[in-house]
Amino acid sequence: FRSQQHHQAVINTLLLALSGLLGSANGDTRFLCLKMFIDILFHFINDRDFYQPGSSQEPSQGIDRLIVAHLLSQCERLLHDEDPIPLYGLKLMNNVATQNPALVKELHARNLVPKFFEFFELEHRNNNVHNVKLILKVVESPAVPKKLIYDLGIIGKLSTVLSYAFEKNVESFFEPCLDIVHTLLYCTAQAAKQNAAS
Numbered sequence: 001f002r003s004q005q006h007h008q009a010v011i012n013t014l015l016l017a018l019s020g021l022l023g024s025a026n027g028d029t030r031f032l033c034l035k036m037f038i039d040i041l042f043h044f045i046n047d048r049d050f051y052q053p054g055s056s057q058e059p060s061q062g063i064d065r066l067i068v069a070h071l072l073s074q075c076e077r078l079l080h081d082e083d084p085i086p087l088y089g090l091k092l093m094n095n096v097a098t099q100n101p102a103l104v105k106e107l108h109a110r111n112l113v114p115k116f117f118e119f120f121e122l123e124h125r126n127n128n129v130h131n132v133k134l135i136l137k138v139v140e141s142p143a144v145p146k147k148l149i150y151d152l153g154i155i156g157k158l159s160t161v162l163s164y165a166f167e168k169n170v171e172s173f174f175e176p177c178l179d180i181v182h183t184l185l186y187c188t189a190q191a192a193k194q195n196a197a198s
Contacts, residue, residue, distance in 0.1 A: 007050060022034055034078070038088060079112075086126050093112075097134060108141070120135055122161065132177060
């Protein structure tokens with residue numbers, strides 16, 4: 001995949017075909033295609049020689065088109081699919097949002113943010129580190145209104161999950177949960193400064 005002459009074919013042909021098969025009626029086919037899609041896409045978006053978020057140049061622009069037009073439109077269905085597809089769907093969305101935070105706006109536009117908060121419960125089967133990191137990206141994003149985040153119960157949910165993580169020593173949750181706390185405190189401090197100045 002490192003060859004410049006091959007990456008466009010991989011993006012425009014192979015990844016496009018795999019994204020189409022995510023809607024297959026066969027669960028095993030959906031899972032296999034999702035796993036292959038993730039492996040190939042991550043190879044590109046984690047490599048800054050290939051992918052610069054927001055760039056108007058190829059292959060970055062082609063990757064963003066593929067994500068927006070052919071992947072994000074299927075995300076809600078992936079999150080309601082049979083196990084372990086939702087886990088891989090969250091892993092995919094987390095990595096996409098990490099490498100290109102501007103795409104959180106697209107997740108919000110597709111009304112996926114409430115779904116991430118729905119999963120942010122101790123007993124939910126999709127409460128995992130990928131979902132917690134996604135919520136962090138949502139909290140950090142200027143594209144998502146802070147009122148929505150509070151209305152979705154971020155304080156109570158975060159307190160419960162973080163308390164459980166410390167009690168049970170779930171170390172993978174520590175950093176993203178504490179980063180959410182830090183971001184919320186920073187936003188609150190900034191809002192207080194603005195109110196005081198006005």
